Amino acid sequence: MTRRLPNFSALRAFEAAARHENFSRAAEELHLTHGAISHQVRGLEEELGRPLFVRHGRQVKITNDGLKFAQFLGKAFADIAAATDAMRAASISQRLTITSIPSFAARWLAPRLGRFIELYPDIEVVLQSSGALQDLAREGVDVGIRFGRGHYPGMVVLRLMGDVYYPVVSPHYRGGQLPVAPADLARHTLLRSVEHWTPWFNAAGLDLPEPAGGLLFEDLSMLIRSAADGNGVALVRHVVAMQEIASGQLLRLFDIASPSPDEYYFVTPPNAASKPQVQAFRDWLLEEIATFQRQQA
Known part of the structure; x- marks a missing residue:
């Protein structure tokens, strides 16, 4: 048979009031009004059929029965808090x-x-x-x-x-007039990034200087975006650029790749x-x- 428990909010209000022996301080702790605490405690007293506080105006003093009940509630709330902390710790773990x-x-x-x-x-x-x-x-x-x-x-x-490096370009770069052979890159705009062109030049047998001046991309995603916008030829890592190649936004140039160190x-x-x-x-x-x-x- 399921036992009917008192309202949880009333139990919290009473436990806080008993601990402080002051309705106003309990109200501050629970972010309620003095009247709300008083109403909750009085409703609990009616449900239990006995007084929990002796009242003298706004002054209250807990009864012996109220003190025993508050001690049980304090332990129960501490157990609930410990169980909650354990659940949170398990979640974090x-x-x-x-x-x-x-x-x-x-x-x-x-x-x-x-x-x-x-x-x-x-x-x-x-x-x-x-x-x-x-x-x-x-x-x-x-x-x-x-x-x-x-x-x-x-x-x-x-x-x-x-990973490996190779050059890519937008199919719309220079109206579709794309480099046909590696040596053609000498006449095209080479986009710069933190990844140098020289190792790929060596793999392709080109004697070209490392591009200098202009914009330097530190973020390879921005480099790829610039290449896809048709701003020049980019040297990219395969793992990073394969989405744009698969979608046709970029074309891989030549069948030459240089391994990344x-x-x-x-x-x-x-x-x-x-x-x-x-x-x-x-x-x-x-x-x-x-x-x-x-x-x-």
Whole structure:
């Protein structure tokens, strides 16, 4: 048989009033009015069939029965608070914080993360996009996706995959009068970024100087956008530019690619490496990369 409990708001009002032995202070704590506290307590007294306070005008004194009841309620509310904290802690323990270089986060990882979330709906994923080399452990980050040489002291490091560079251009660049051979690039606008052209020039057998002057793009997404707008020829990483190539916004020029000396790495602080959500994300990411590489082959 289900026992009928008193109104929870009335119990909270009474417990606070008993603790302060003052209706006004209880009202401040619960963000109510003095009258609301008085009304709740009086309704509780009527339901219980006995007084909980002795009233002298606006002064109140708790009865012996009221004191015993308040002590039971105080313990019950403390248990509820502890259970709530435990639930919140469990929720936080299932949070997965990932930081990634912006180009990889926006163009490769984010479009695929929905599949991970479908597989692990209880994991809250926080994706941060940053090109800075953060202190992952100090900033509470579980996983960093880095593009570099794999030297990250004090971290658990796993190589994910490499990448290659090649030039791309909008099909509408110069009214469709596109470079036909690598040597033609000497007469075209080469967009600049933090990724140098010289290694690709060498792979193509060209003796051209590194482009200088004008706008320098630090964000590869902005470089790709500029190329798609027809502003010039861009040297891009395959993983970053493949969406625009697949959609026809960009065309790959020539069948020459230069391997990137930098590669993608999975980096995690040692104290986070054993977390179930980190291990699940690592395994999922490796499977996604294997599928991606098979598709590209």
